[in-house]
Amino acid sequence: MLFTTVLATLVATVAAAKDKRTFAVLRHYGKGPLTTCRADPIVSPGSPSSHVHTIMGASNFGLNATGESLRQSSCTTAKVKGDLSAYWFPTLYFQDPETGLLEQVKMFYMNVYYFFDATNDDIKAFPTGLQIVSGNAQLRTAPSKSGDAQLDPSKGPVQPAQITCPRSNYNAPSWPEGSDGSMAGIGSNNDGAGIGFPFQDCDGYASPMRVDVHFPSCYNPQAGLTNYRNNMQFPSDAGNGKLDCPEGWIHVPHMFFETYWDTHALLPRFQNLLGKASPFVFSNGDTTGFSAHGDFIAGWDEEELQHIIDTCDAGHAGIHSCPGLKNGVNDDSGSCNIKCPVDEVIDGKLEKLPGNNPLAGWGKGGGDVAAPQPNPNPVPVPVPVPSSASPSAAPSSSSGSSSSSSSAEVKPSSSSAILPPATTLIPVPSPTQAPAIKDVSTSAQVSSSAVTIVQDGKTTTVYETVTVWQTKTVYEGGGSPAPTELAQDQSGKAAADIAGFKYVGCYKDSHNRALSGEVLPNLGAVSNTNCVEYCASKGFSVAGTEYGGECYCGNSLSPLEKIDESKCAMACKGDGDQTCGGDWALTLYAEGGELPGASGAARRHVHAGHNHYLHHVRQPSRRYRR
Secondary structure, X not given: OHHHHHHHHHHHHHHHHHXXXXXXXXXEOOOOOOEXXXXXXXXXXXXXXXXXXXXXXXXOOOOOOOHHHHOOOOXXXXXXXXXXXXXXXXXXXXXXXXXXXXXXOOEEEEEEEEEEOOOOOOEOOOOOOOEEEEEOOOOOOOOOOOOXXXXXXXXXXXXXXXXXXXXXXXXXXXXXXXXXXXXXXXXXOOOOEEEOOOOOOOOEOOEOOEEEEEOOOEEOOOOOOOOOOOOEEOOEEEEOOEEEOOOOOEEOOEEEEEEEEOOHHHHHHHHHHOOOOOOEEEOOOEOOOOOOEEEEEOOEOHHHHHHHHHHOOOEOOOHHHOOOOOOOEOOOOOOOOOOOOEEOOOOOOEOOOOOOOOOEEOOOEOOOOOOOOOOOOOOOXXXXXXOOOOHHHOOOOOOOOOOOOOOOOOOOOXXXXXXXXXOOOOXXXXXXXXXXXXXXXXXXXXXXXXXXXXXXXXXXXXXXEEEEXXXXXXXXXXXXXXXXXXXXXXXOOEOOOEOOEEEEEEEEOOOOOOOOOEEOOOXXXXXXHHHHHHHHHOOOOEXXXXXOOEEXXXXXXXXXXXXXXXXXXXXXXXXXXXXXXEOOEEEEEEEOOOOOOOOOOOOOOOOOOOOOEEEEEOOOOEEEEO
């Protein structure tokens, strides 16, 4: 009789969870974050990431972390032992208004809200290894004219990130009234929240400036666990206060990152800026705050998380207070910290951000930036082996005690998130007749830097080299040649036909992938030749190479946007005599030279102004190991 009563109560609890939102907060414990590190195993697996992240979660986090490797961790910062996931987000820096030097802002603490939304779907635990990214690290311009969060894709563009600024009073607004985002952040309907860094001090009790990021909760199993650009979306309004996922998708918990930064402690140093500007900058160089984002790899005990979803509505008491946790709870007297595998100075008084990320945003020039691309030649780093040593004894990398291994100042390497286009053209008007060439000169500048990677007691030094070629063509009378329609790629060589495919030009790619028939087939070192031959063998009519080492196949292109040939200037990894696209730029070949849906698209667009310096910056950089 007792069992029947308990079962009936459990069933009623599960049913009720679908009719109203329930939640429980995941809290962390210990001394500081797990680590602070230029690592991001989702976006930049196997190599240092473009910018510094503050990482929470399981101890097997590293350059190559996966859900399975995280499940083997010896400790976690999460109070719930069953959660061996990894959570990370950009580190916040303070730029001293007097000196211009940069230093880390202390992270106060972090919460992760686990919302179980009202829905007609069954909410399921995250599958181990699911990768989720939310927010846009490339934003330097306002994502909308509103400072309010917007999470329903059926109601317009999603805006998942905000900044909250609790204050003792709001007599002076935290964001300038009437701001359009061009020179300041935008306030919301809530006086204490908006988008972009606030221009006031966040002095709320135990609650300084807070960065908030909502995560999508609809997982598309057809996209796969690691296809973070396409595998998740937010649910849509299904009526009656419920949010549902598309048919065939899996409804998982809705996470909400709250990261608190001790900005109030720095008030004496930016008092004179109040109401005028913000001294804060994310580690990716964003001075606006629009690029707030977060990353997650699932490492939960799936059975335990499902139990929490089905039975627990602990709210602010925390997930660790949920009844029936089989793995137990971590003792607050302990700590879980690891050393960052990238040995470099990331704190102290810095002249530039780690990763050489230039500052961009209000008053500093520059719009949204190019997305970082995965390193096609990652440094192999073994998955950490769980240690029997006490977790609390592991050293933390969040201090600036490490010595820098960087050499002389270099141009941003391929790991930088905010790189200019691979080729910069300075055109001049073309005369009606092509003048004779007077002189041609070419020079090269080679810059390099070193990053030391430490793993399992072994030290590897990775040298990143960037070669900048400068070609200057001087014409009689200072003119430039007439336009030409020669079919040649950016290397200047005639583009040979491959397997019946002809070169059709340089085209724009996007996060949604312009060519999506087959993405990144495993071809080894990519060239135009092996990519086209592979796509042709699979029955596709269009093939494209990108970023020096990526191959894409398809039968149509979306968006269909031709861009300047200079954008497709990266040498192919599989054939240095060929060029394989660029940063979000595809070198395209089409069967018979006809690109579906493009009127005259097979005609080669050639930049007409040749009286210029042509900078061939080949990225990602060549890497050498010692």
